[in-house]
Amino acid sequence: MAKTHTKHRGTLNGEVVVNSRQTATQKAAAQREPVRSTFDFTSSSISEIFNSNVFTRQVMRAAVPKTVYEAFIKAIDDSTALDPTLADVIANAMKDWALARGATHYTHWFQPMTGFTAEKHDSFLNSTGDDGGILEFSGKVLMQGEPDASSFPSGGIRSTFEARGYTGWDPTSPAFIMESTNGKTLCIPTVFCSFSGHALDKKTPLLRSIEAINKQAVRLLKLVGSEAKRVTTTVGPEQEYFLIDESYYLQRPDIINSGRALFGAKPPKGQEMEDHYWGSIKERVLSFMMDTEQELYKLGVPVKTRHNEVAPAQFEVAPIFENSNLATDHNMLLMEVFKKTAQRHGLRCLFHEKPFSGVNGSGKHNNWSLADSNGNNLLDPGKTPHENLVFLVFLSASIRAVNKFGGLLRATIASAGNDHRLGANEAPPAIMSVYLGDRLTQVVESIISGKPLEKSGLAQTIQLGVSAFPELPRDDSDRNRTSPFAFTGNKFEFRAVGSSQSIGWPNTVLNTMAADSIEYMADRIEAALKKDKDLNAAVQTVCKEVLTENRRILFNGDNYSSDWHVEAEKRGLPNLRNTIDALPELVTPEIKALFNKYSVLTEEELVSRYNVQLEAYCKTVNIEALLTASIATTMILPAAMQYQSRIASTIIQTKEAVSGLDLTPQENLLRDVAERVSKLRTNVERLDALSHEVDEGETDGLSHAKFYQQKVIPAMTAVRTVADELETLVDDSLWPLPKFREMLYIY
């Protein structure tokens, strides 16, 4: 298909060449034909495929006896263990359903602390004797697996001799079928723990935190007169990502191995024209998006919104919110489906927080709220006095939680990738604060001061449970883009989460810290009720106290401004600028006590997560450092030296051929190139030396990570700075790495 593009050809020693980078552009151009997906929405509707690969409750209800189904639902509602004989019946129904859809294998699908998903497939085929194969799947196999855990990160929990790990069925997240070219696999969402029962994954603590917040929220609701049986947290994660053409990707060893471009001069055109955000979606990209949606619908992932994001080649997808366990599983599935589908379209999907310097990075806005079993959103201000009462109680609890545990919240999203984003003028800053918007702030101020609400038309003070609020406008999201934790009408939006990370851990923390504040509110209201029987007065007093005590966390202004940094410091709010500053927040005595109190993580389990995050940081930076040195040495230096030699020869030849010419400008060019070549080599030597130093020093995790942060990262940056300068000097036809101006625009 690729035609000869003579204009891309350069000459080298008289020979016509097309370098690999230029070939990549030719391939990218040839690949731009949109790829058709298999499902045609013009003849069939979404509802025909939605959930078609999911063993939903409806499917189960139709496939098992009513008593079994009811016992299953009851076990889930009461959070009790399922009777093993029932599991056999369910397993059998699940197997028949999966086989009828062409599945040959099953796997326990889990989320180890790598931040990715893990699976080991087994065939349904069982040993046979003389009778030939039989296909089997028992309740026992459904409920428990025993993978070798020794190669998953444990953060020091599991000693090496104790290799066994256990996966256990999570019946609250439905099993599903993954399709691939040559077959289908039944996937069973599971938790993953060690032989001694320690959680080795992201799901177990999340489930425990869901229980913790349920217990406290039901108790608080009861105090204010509600009879809800359960409360769950709801989450809708907005996911940002980049797409680049595969032919460029394959020419970028840095992106292949580290997920981000470690080199690359800022393109002449970045995002300054503001022409990409919500722009019309290119045909090839739209075909990709529709294809992912089709795959995700089959898996029951309710994706809803798609659009171009701020940076060139950056996009966003958002689902309809679900309970936080399902939302987490679905976000993991979404990332897998996106990566896989991109390849089908000759594209690569990048989830890194900062794949390209100089343009915006990617985040994951974690929209979070609470819903009760009667279908009420507890963070919806509502229209009636009673709804306002519930709202105010849960709002106050959320505000207190972020004020009390802002450092912890910051630590959950700390990673080498997110360090490039937080604090730069594009993402929320590292300082945690809560945005309420003007109107709600007035309500809160009025409750604190006891003075009438200004400009409300109601010249009266807010009386909880008696008067309704004035209408609160839905937040205009443009105004508060800078806030890390913004109230947006009927939910909070935690915006600092990194685009590549699992939302399991941040939501575990959100739920746990909120559980603590909800319990605190309940205790206080209970105590106040003992003194004075009036519920409204009790709630009013407690909300007033809690809002007053935690007022410092409220901030509606521009979070990027330097004034805010000064102001935040005055208020005593922590500014944990990077991973190294933030991670120790995970293991303070206060945080250990918090997780222990709500049975979400034992001290050992918490410390293991701290260790895993530290290790991940070190490993990430180490890989980047090795790549930086190798690409600089084997790709950039040779190209630059070739150019240097060419200018030198040209100058000598010219001097021989013609006398009396002023060649100073050409000598200056040579000097510019030669000086940078020397500097690049020196900087690489320095980086190499540091890498060896890391190998030799035996230190604890934090010192290790500090060394990477304080020594290795600056040395990498020094290499990159010179290399990026060379990119703007060296003959374009010699430059080996696809440039940002190509990767971000040609797709």
Ligand code: ADP
């Ligand atoms: P905006 O960010 O402009 O307010 P939306 O209201 O569409 O946009 O919400 C963005 C995300 O928030 C979506 O994924 C949506 O499902 C989710 N969301 C909406 N309501 C809730 C809720 N009560 N709990 C959790 N997430 C929610």
Ligand code: MG
């Ligand atoms: Mg939003």
